[in-house]
Amino acid sequence: MRALRFGIPLAVFVLLVFFLGRGLWRDPREIPSVLVDKPVPAFTLPVLGSPDKKFSPADYRGKVWLLNVWGSWCISCQVEHPTLLALAKSNVVPIVGFDWKDKPDAAIKWLAQQGGDPYVFSVTDLDGRVAIDYGVYGAPETFLIDKEGMIRYKHIGPLDDKAVAEKLLPWIRKLNP
């Protein structure tokens, strides 16, 4: 019995190694959204390029759609842009852009430079207030919203073809039978 005591450090260490080993395959920088399976936060924001027009998520009730956070200052957004263009071309899902903390002029210019506008339209969140309601902490981020206006999936970081094929499309098919 007394001898067992001396095994305690070893036991603690084995447990530690287990967690460290599992932890190796996790990304500590990825923060899952608390908003998944919650109703999409309401907002009314002007549309990029035609500020008189406004958009609210309620307008898209009954549709499955994507909300993609971007900005002309965001370098990773350039990386994901071709993927978004391809996705838009396939007409699977409407993509609404969320131009975050950007100057509208710069944003329009940037879209032209990137070889096309994948968005049905983009809304502009000049002061970043609405983005906080969405728990946005970096661009790009992409939200998938279902017909009832619930957020069903959130992708953090640039979308690539693999993420679209393996994550987004299955979800969309499920929501859009």
Place this chain on the structure above:
Amino acid sequence: MIPELGQLALVLALVAALVLGVMPLVGAYRNDAALMRQAGPAAMAQFLLIAFAFGCLVASFVANDFSVVNVATNSNSKLPVQYRVAASWGSHEGSILLWTLVMAVWTVAVALKSRHLPRVLAARVLGVMGLVNVGLLLFVLFTSNPFVRLLPGAPEGRDLNPLLQDPGMVFHPPILYVGYVGFSVAFAFALAALMGGRLDAAWARWSRPWTTAAWCFLTCGIALGSFWAYYELGWGGWWFWDPVENASFMPWLTGTALIHSLAVTEKRGTFKSWTVLLAIMTFSLSLLGTFLVRSGVITSVHAFATDPARGVFILIFLALVIGISLTIFAARAPRVGLGASFSLVSRESMLLGNNILLVVAMAAVLLGTLYPLVLDVLDAGKISVGPPYFDAVFYPLLAPALFLMGVAPLARWQQAPIPELAQRLKWAFAIALIGSIVTPLVLGDWSLLKVSGFLFAFWIVAASATAIVMRLKAAPQRTLWAKLGSNSASYYGMHVAHIGIAAFVFGVTMVKSYDVEKDVRVGIGDSVVAGAYKFDFKSVGDVRGPNYSGMSGRFEVTRDGKPVAQMQPEKRFYSTTKQTMTEAAIDHGLSRDLYVSLGNEIDSKTWEVRVQVKPFINWIWIGCLIMALGGVFAIADRRYHLRRKTAAATAHAPGAATAT
């Protein structure tokens, strides 16, 4: 050619490490003197080969050999030569090579100093160190080879980040590593003792100076890191409970416990298995720190780029080294005897209490550091554990240890009657209590937290002074000088280190309680008042450095109308790396630092400015240096440098200098 030679040297070093790791251990097992004799030469060969490899890396950097990936990514032909040297350990690969070099240096030092050790013990110690370095060298060669060629070679290097082009790069990493790696000696001694089943006072005596030396380096390394964070990073913060800071702090905590435990084992022959466990734990935590930094399992400001292959390798290495040693511990420790008995109130029981508190404190830091990871792995949520948690948990754990620090040096071994202790310490306690109540009153702001902080600082100083005075009074010598000489260097070392802690606690209490911070917008010509100081914002001008441009503000600081300092905080923009840096201006002083940093420009005449007055903040780092100085005293103790005799002669010698 040079990189290939370096590569070759590393492979040969691996062979030498294998020889060192296998032959002496087999020799010790078979009691074969010829095999054991290989330890010394193998250690020397390993050291020379790694030093040569390291020299090759440095030479590649100095010679701007951009056909080496490591050089091409971390250096540039325009880089001044001293930074090219420092750049050789600026990258992951180089810093791991530095680890193995430091390990080889400690090994060869032990080999040279081990002539008076029993041959079997020395063989085992060196063998264990060799085996550890086998793992490190494999890690370098297979996942982090600094000599990998770039084909075709780059015409020019990508440059060391301008921010790393700095003399600090030359000193900080090596000092910290020498501390981390130095605990491998205590670790090797502990394992050697377990293997031999001979855990006696002599063993503790031999490993003590090594442990203390490593502890001194680690203390300095951590203090340097903290000072550096204060200066650059945190707008005046000095400790952030960042996972990597924690990774260096945990071995410090157990290392501190180990120093004390070794003292008890040496003097009294008790705590033997506990001391061994602490030695294993301390080095294990050093390795764990490396894993945390290199593997990317935890986000930290310091983390190197994530590479799962490296993470897996270090984890396997970690599991083998620590797992095997803890298994040996579990198998052998039950056979270790208990040693001398002691009473419930005695120096032994107090030191045991101190040890337990330090280990619990370490466990709390470990828990806080790894908890987010554990929750994530269990899919139980994603949380953050930060400074407010550690502050709330850590201080209550350490408070009793600070109290014991005053009592234990005055307590007798074996049995220390409480009335006698109280009698001895009543004045110290009274002085500390009055001082701690009066100080905040004088400074004009009273709270329990402040009182307790000052109480511990004054208590430690007063109790140490009492202990020394009583010691001197009791000494039979006539003159003060002779009386002073009657105590060992390590006795004074202990008190110096404790007073270092007191200075540290004093500094922390002062800064936490009385720092003044003003975040304001200031126009040129306006002024900010912070505490007793008035900061006049005189002007803003352009500055231009070799690789940056920026703005520099000029502040004139006065106190009661008298000029105190001219301060020029800067905001720099590094064009190559597109980074903005806030270069704070600090006016250092023993009783306060003035700290000015520029925030954003509001318009051409108005800036956001943070002005801080930080009372006694330098005492935090001075305190750490005093602690390390105490360690130096302890190492300098003559007893460790005399020809080592067999254990029994001195183990129970009453009245031997008592350094705890």
Place this chain on the structure above:
Amino acid sequence: MIALARRAGKLALLLAMILCTPLLPGGSALAQTGTYNPETPADPATEARLKALSLELRCLVCQNQTIADSNADLAVDLRRIVRSQILEGKSDREIKEYLVARYGDFVLYKPPVQGNTTLLWFGPFALLLGGAGVWWLLSRKRSLAHAEAALSPDDEQKAKSLLDKD
């Protein structure tokens, strides 16, 4: 020593900056969105509350800084929101709940005491209690041994007389 360490500080800063990748806005202060509009400080009482609160809130983009210590864009936005909520008369608790509803517990540097943090909060004190227990057991065991080992003069007398009888 001081000058040296001062320079060493830049390493840490650099590493912090490397982590604030361009993926995240405002990682490096100048290369950010370009719509920086400075914060407008409120009254000292509000600012003091803001400061205290922001020391407990994590700047999500910097990963290991509080929003008090960061000048990243998001940190500035969050400070602004916290400030306006203070001015609206919300309690600290309500403000934290507001942020947690958007960013999750991750935003709190002082995790709330709840199911999944029980061990975190009580673990150290449980360890302390356990440590005290270990201390007591070990010290007691040894002190009993001590008492046995050290015979009092009285006992010695008795022992001697017993021996003498034989």
